[in-house]
Amino acid sequence: MSRYLGFLSYLGTAYSGYQIQNGQITIQGVLEDRLSVLLKEDIKTKGSSRTDSGVHALSNAFHFDFEGDIPKALLKRMNALLPEDISFLGLHKVSDDLHARFSATERSYVYKVYCGKNPFYNGRAYRLLGFIPDVEKMNVAAELLVKYEDFVCFSKANSGVKTTLCDIKYAKWDSVNESEFYFNIRANRFLRGMVRGVVGSLLKVGKGVSSLDDFERMICAKKPYTADFSAPAEGLYLEKVIYKGINETL
Amino acid sequence: MSRYLGFLSYLGTAYSGYQIQNGQITIQGVLEDRLSVLLKEDIKTKGSSRTDSGVHALSNAFHFDFEGDIPKALLKRMNALLPEDISFLGLHKVSDDLHARFSATERSYVYKVYCGKNPFYNGRAYRLLGFIPDVEKMNVAAELLVKYEDFVCFSKANSGVKTTLCDIKYAKWDSVNESEFYFNIRANRFLRGMVRGVVGSLLKVGKGVSSLDDFERMICAKKPYTADFSAPAEGLYLEKVIYKGINETL
Missing domain, CATH: 3.30.70.660 (Pseudouridine synthase I, catalytic domain, C-terminal subdomain)
Known part of the structure; x- marks a missing residue:
């Protein structure tokens, strides 16, 4: 199992904030949905900063664990799948103890x-x-x-x-x-x-x-x-x- | 009859261009509609530049002729009436022969x-x-x-x-x-x-x-x-x- 740290940019206008919520369209919800499609398993992420409804991000971070190989074209394919108001900025393989929220300095x-x-x-x-x-x-x-x-x-x-x-x-x-x-x-x-x-x-x-x-x-x-x-x-x-x-x- | 030169700023995304067209929502159409309400007569304007559908303007100009007194609060009232994606920037009383399109240098x-x-x-x-x-x-x-x-x-x-x-x-x-x-x-x-x-x-x-x-x-x-x-x-x-x-x- 490897840990990955990813970065996202988004216009928050159309979303009920970052954090996943039942019955609401959230950044994290859309992100996990698209990641799960591309990585062919149910991906759960931990966010760095739970921006509120309508708040934007030039760059927000999240991490997730994944066993398999990350496809080389993940960045491109994620951006093709994600809506126009969310952009996938990049992904880093990090140490297992890095936490998107608690490790941010x-x-x-x-x-x-x-x-x-x-x-x-x-x-x-x-x-x-x-x-x-x-x-x-x-x-x-x-x-x-x-x-x-x-x-x-x-x-x-x-x-x-x-x-x-x-x-x-x-x-x-x-x-x-x-x-x-x-x-x-x-x-x-x-x-x-x-x-x-x-x-x-x-x-x-x-x-x-x-x-x-x-x-x-x-x-x-x-x-x-x-x-x-x-x-x-x-x-x-x-x-x-x-x-x-x-x-x-x- | 006096001639007035006005300036507008707009995000063109929601409009079928500047120029008035039947059955389409245009910048000029919305402008004339709101001006006519506030000046209490049917106002027809001449635009400086007919920006295409989806084109934006930081400042576009138009002129119109009007007999009565321009209310002092016209700028404020126009901005209250105009949608959020159109802003009325200002109005100048100009000479009768000034034409928004042909007099622009x-x-x-x-x-x-x-x-x-x-x-x-x-x-x-x-x-x-x-x-x-x-x-x-x-x-x-x-x-x-x-x-x-x-x-x-x-x-x-x-x-x-x-x-x-x-x-x-x-x-x-x-x-x-x-x-x-x-x-x-x-x-x-x-x-x-x-x-x-x-x-x-x-x-x-x-x-x-x-x-x-x-x-x-x-x-x-x-x-x-x-x-x-x-x-x-x-x-x-x-x-x-x-x-x-x-x-x-x-």
């Missing part, structure tokens, strides 16, 4: 917001109504994220999670132009709902309805559900999942 | 191609199968476009067109990364089907199935329908239409 997300109607961003970014965020102020708040460790306030639910500590290595807003802004965040791990909570709360600072002090107090209070989770799924992109020794460029 | 297009499956480009760029184009070679060919004047070879149909002369001011491919390439072209005017003919023919050079000599011979032969029109609508974006004295940034 780092994950990065991008969150895209824009002001003003834009047909090309519809469903692919979050449209801010009635204000242009103060990026400088949001970046002062974002720097606090790198300083702190316990992020229970940005967590929607932590059932089964042993710790709410996350090592945030990078958190910064960039202006693409005067009406488009991208937030990049990188950490060893994220809690459930965390990135959307971070973005919603930072946008409150950028709108001027929360102060920097409010933001810091929220983190220090260490209570769950206190963040603003209003940032919708359509603006969120899982960018990359990093594993030690696995070349990230496929 | 310059138009620019972008054509996007990519190699490899990409869920985010689906319907928004042309996927090249089985080859990565030689951008350097395509740019040598593109330089010839700026040198010549008569482009009948890139024209699909010219009924009613008095001349096939176009003053191409700029034509160049740029690599976004190793698998995405954008072609930018700017001219005083374009013939019908011309940009797709130019792109299809340049890609043949980039693939190595046409030589630079073949490309130049095709231009010099001055025969219609000789270009390769296989470049699909979904990769094409009308970028901008320029008018003298009208500020392009709205």
